[in-house]
Amino acid sequence: MSSTPSTPRAHGWVVVGLLSVALCGCSSLTGDTSGSGGGDNGGAAAGSSAADGPEVPAFAADLERVCTEGLGYPGMPAYDRTKKTVHPAVLMNDPGDGWSQSEPPTGDYPKGWVLGYSDKPAAAELVVCVERTKASATGVECDMESDGKPFTVRTYDxxxxxxxxEARTGEELYTYAGEAGSDECPMYVFTTEGEDRDKYFNEVRPKDYRKRVQPFIAP
Structure with missing residues (x-):
């Protein structure tokens, strides 16, 4: 990775609010800028169970335990890979500050493969868990602008x-360790209130691992 000051630099603007967006017209966007604030179908809550049925997740955030502890929900649909049909999944992401649901951008996956924020998480057969395990400074610095005030963003691979x-049993069907990196400046920087806006992490994007999860979701 380059650490010289010749890295592309540019200026843009920002919309201030609960979610801030800083712009940089230096290069095409790399990494997933959806941030860590993915939807959770109403917020975190403990897994619930109907009085007359087995336990199911009330919200997507309840699926954190499936990713971290291998604890499934007996009331969720059984997964049978031998059936040549779509096995819907919920995508859970942890960029370092906790697990939340993530919905791939339109066009990244065929319709029905990954449940969205408005879908019921209890309908999923699979949970796809993506967790950041390490961050390394690239040495790349990018000039950005927010409310007319310049600031510098440092990027990290x-x-x-x-x-x-498997959502019902918590059985791990597949695991893969990978890396996401770039020596380019981001076009946008999304930050939430209280987040360090001076750091930009090159994250793996949902479409980057589509081929890895496809054999399980749509065999």
Missing amino acids: TSYRLKVV
């Missing part, structure tokens, strides 16, 4: 762990 887990 990341390592991640990808897992495909």
